[in-house]
Amino acid sequence: VTGVEDRRRELKAALIAAADRAISGHGLAGIKARELAKEANCAVGAIYNVFPDLDALIFEVNARTLALFEQFVAKVEVSPPRAKAAGSEAVGKLVRLATAYLDFAAANHARGRALFDHRVEKPDGEAIPDWYVAEQARMFGLVEGPLRELRPDMGDEAVRLFARTMFSGVHGVVNLGLDAKLLALPPDVLRGQVELLVRALADGLLAERPERRKR
Amino acid sequence: VTGVEDRRRELKAALIAAADRAISGHGLAGIKARELAKEANCAVGAIYNVFPDLDALIFEVNARTLALFEQFVAKVEVSPPRAKAAGSEAVGKLVRLATAYLDFAAANHARGRALFDHRVEKPDGEAIPDWYVAEQARMFGLVEGPLRELRPDMGDEAVRLFARTMFSGVHGVVNLGLDAKLLALPPDVLRGQVELLVRALADGLLAERPERRKR
Numbered sequence: 001v002t003g004v005e006d007r008r009r010e011l012k013a014a015l016i017a018a019a020d021r022a023i024s025g026h027g028l029a030g031i032k033a034r035e036l037a038k039e040a041n042c043a044v045g046a047i048y049n050v051f052p053d054l055d056a057l058i059f060e061v062n063a064r065t066l067a068l069f070e071q072f073v074a075k076v077e078v079s080p081p082r083a084k085a086a087g088s089e090a091v092g093k094l095v096r097l098a099t100a101y102l103d104f105a106a107a108n109h110a111r112g113r114a115l116f117d118h119r120v121e122k123p124d125g126e127a128i129p130d131w132y133v134a135e136q137a138r139m140f141g142l143v144e145g146p147l148r149e150l151r152p153d154m155g156d157e158a159v160r161l162f163a164r165t166m167f168s169g170v171h172g173v174v175n176l177g178l179d180a181k182l183l184a185l186p187p188d189v190l191r192g193q194v195e196l197l198v199r200a201l202a203d204g205l206l207a208e209r210p211e212r213r214k215r
Numbered sequence: 216v217t218g219v220e221d222r223r224r225e226l227k228a229a230l231i232a233a234a235d236r237a238i239s240g241h242g243l244a245g246i247k248a249r250e251l252a253k254e255a256n257c258a259v260g261a262i263y264n265v266f267p268d269l270d271a272l273i274f275e276v277n278a279r280t281l282a283l284f285e286q287f288v289a290k291v292e293v294s295p296p297r298a299k300a301a302g303s304e305a306v307g308k309l310v311r312l313a314t315a316y317l318d319f320a321a322a323n324h325a326r327g328r329a330l331f332d333h334r335v336e337k338p339d340g341e342a343i344p345d346w347y348v349a350e351q352a353r354m355f356g357l358v359e360g361p362l363r364e365l366r367p368d369m370g371d372e373a374v375r376l377f378a379r380t381m382f383s384g385v386h387g388v389v390n391l392g393l394d395a396k397l398l399a400l401p402p403d404v405l406r407g408q409v410e411l412l413v414r415a416l417a418d419g420l421l422a423e424r425p426e427r428r429k430r
Contacts, residue, residue, distance in 0.1 A: 116391060161400075161408060162408065169388050172385070172388065173387065176386065193380040197384055199419070200423060201412070201416050204420070205419070207422040
């Protein structure tokens, strides 16, 4: 039995590695059962002995991308702020997170896109695996922290939701910019726009704090 | 010669109509020469007698989408604001524009995506037709107006650029939301998030005005 388990584990690892290369190269479009099987040196049907479907492989690769992004951000956070933070430290944190996302997406374009191109809900209504939801939540936690500092009056659910919205907005600017769709900008100009966007957003949240509204 | 010109005009119109149906149904992926020719009742080669390439057809359809969006926004702008504008009228205008974009994208999903999925620069470096650039600029003008009201200190080029960045950000939230990618939200929650995002962004721009900084 151990031999069988070992073989399963090896096959899983080989398929994840093949899926990782495919997504790094061509994004989600690179995920094709026949080619993955060829790369992992197994029959096409064998894939489905170790994974329920190809989606499961995509979740594995996307989880690796999330981990890479977290490592990337951790490096940025220990380095000093690039620009003098005009106001709260939380504003500066959000700006640094956004530019880190830009840098990460520029260096890992196809990987980064796969993170967002994968549907949240499967067409058959099947839920996303809990372990992946937890990985994703940890990434959004990076945004939730400074957001909570900016707006301690916001409830947990509101913070959770708005962190995802902010991320989606930054993702839109970064990816339309990187793809030269709508925005065809030199890298430093794109970086400047991301900074302007997130700084204005954070400053606005600060200006909208209930304490500050009452004059 | 008139008969030839008439036939060319008819063929162009038939191809644009076919491309419009294809994009409305399946986005850019729906644009296939063979199927367009079949729908327009011509040979595949005949397409290239009246259009330089399929990109030219996409620009025609996208220009229609831009016109539809402008008509849609015009209706919204004459109606009274949905929520009491907290502060400047320009903030309210930007929020209404963003929610109009959400509503338009929800009702015209595939069309709307095609507007953003089409590359700004062709791979061969060939420029986008000037007439299309002008149409696009008119749409961004809708954002530039209130942005200029908010920040009269910003230069023309800065306003032009940041209007596109704001649009890209809203596009990111709207489309990740509508596609149930990253954000799988009920429509009214998505609308609330778009409003929060744009209001904070606009309030931040207002708070960052140089006059206000000097205390």
